[in-house]
Amino acid sequence: MASVAAIVFALILRPEAVWVDLASVERGPMEVTILEEGKTRVKDRYLISSPVAGYIHRVQLDVGDAVIPGELLTFVDPTPASILDARTRAEAEARAAAAQAELQSIQQKVQAAEADAEFAQNEYQRLLALEESRFVSTEQLQQAKSTAARPQAILRSARFDEEVAAHELAAAQTRLQISTASSNGQKPAERVAVRSPVNGAVLALVHQSEGVIQAGEAILEVGDPGALEVVVEVLSFDAVKLEPGLGVRLSGWGGPVLEATVRRIEPIGFEDVSALGVEEQRVQVIADMVSPREQWRQLGDGYRVDADFILWQSEDTLQVPTSAIFEYNGSSAVFMVESETARRRTVTTGPSNGLMTQVTQGLQEGVQVVRHPGRGLEDGDQVRVR
Known part of the structure; x- marks a missing residue:
């Protein structure tokens, strides 16, 4: 009787099992x-402005219409220019010279961008050829692809800038020619053509109707969609x-x-x-x-x-729900479940996306862990699965 009573007494005093939810340590893709x-x-937008002051004809384009380099957009009938003094004429000549220098500078940038783009593309093709031999990983190939795309984008932008600079030079030369003709007593051009400097489409119409326009006033915006x-x-x-x-x-x-x-x-x-x-x-x-x-x-x-x-x-890494990990003595730990008993295990973790965390040491695939360990759960406690 005494032994039976002792067993019953022990069962009564035994701590009640803690109800828990379990999760499995899995291996698979993670990011x-x-x-x-x-x-x-x-990316590259250009605001086309009037090269001279005068009377602009109506722009016969709508937003979304395609344009090509050199395409006629509209005409401007220049107003008779006043005779330029030496200072004003020097400023006009300086603007034209600056536009010429800018064009030459951008042309050098285009050459450098072409070299960078060619090198990056060759490197990507080299790694692509090695992929079949499994000498490069998918991550390395993806990185090389992204790296090759960047200089290509820079090259496209540089070529756009080159076309724009050439247009700016032509506009500066036009203003200088008209002013010079007026100061020399010559009859200026009756009509100045406004053309598209780039290949693209009309993004916005700023001055569509005909009327008086000042030199440098915006007409429309173009860009390459x-x-x-x-x-x-x-x-x-x-x-x-x-x-x-x-x-x-x-x-x-x-x-x-x-x-x-x-x-x-x-x-x-x-x-x-x-x-x-x-x-x-x-x-x-x-x-x-x-x-x-x-x-x-x-x-x-x-x-x-x-x-x-x-x-x-x-593409393949060991991972565990982030909610299963807690801090213990300055390290990360989880509760494994063995024979309905919680066992604390210290683990080494890697990157986490909030839902899942990479585990580099301490666990194996398929191990059951407590998904949401409570503050009262201790090593050796009996647990029951919900």
């Missing part, structure tokens, strides 16, 4: 990203984690998921107010398209997209 809303923008960039306003806390060349995944625009790469993180932040009325410091991040033009042909200027900045990714 750490920053998600923000972004907006597309035509095939050279889009993505502008994303990122929290300054997250912006410090980004760097040029980082991969970006674009979605939520109504088409397939697109690839892009970070080109520039603006060095200056600004204050913004969130939808909840919270003041935030944000930074503009500019990304270039990597996906082929055919996949995003329907995208235009000012379209909304969801931008996922890929900080880290792995």
Whole structure:
């Protein structure tokens, strides 16, 4: 009787088992990203202005119409120019000389950009050839692809700047010729043609109707809709984690998921107010398209997209729910479950995306851990699975 009573007494005093939820340590793909809303923008825009003062004819174009370099946009009938004094004529000559120097400088930048783009493309092709032999990983190949896209974008922008500089030089020379003709008593040109400096489309009409116009006054804005960039306003806390060349995944625009790469993180932040009325410091991040033009042909200027900045990714890694990890004696730990008993195990962790955390040491695939360990759970406690 005494032994039976002792057993019953021990059962009564035994701590009640703790109810827990379990999760399995899994191996699979994982990535750490920053998600923000972004907006597309035509990368290179040019505001075409009147080269001379006079009477402008109506612009017969609409927003969205395609233009090519040298295409006639409108005419300006110049007003009779007053005779230039020596100082004013010198200023006009200086502007023309400066435009010539700017064009030569940009042409040198184009040559440098061509060399960089060719080198990056050759490096990508070299790694692509090694992929079949499994000498390079998928991550290395993706990084090389993003790296090759950046100099290509810089080259396109440099060529656009070259066309614009040539147009500016022609406009400066036109102003100088008209002023010089007037000062020499010659009859100036009856009509000055305004032409497109670049290949692209009309983005905005500033002065469509005919009427009086001043030299330098804006007429219309053109740009290449095939050279889009993505502008994303990122929290300054997250912006410090980004760097040029980082991969970006674009979605939520109504088409397939697109690839892009970070080109520039603006060095200056600004204050913004969130939808909840919270003041935030944000930074503009500019990304270039990597996906082929055919996949995003329907995208235009000012379209909304969801931008996922890929900080880290792995195709196959050991991971555990982040909620299962807690701090113990300055280290990370989890509770494993063995024979309905909680066993504390110290682990070494890697990157975390909030939901899952990489585990580099301390656990094996398939092990059961407590998903949400409570403060009262201790090593050796009996547990029951819900």
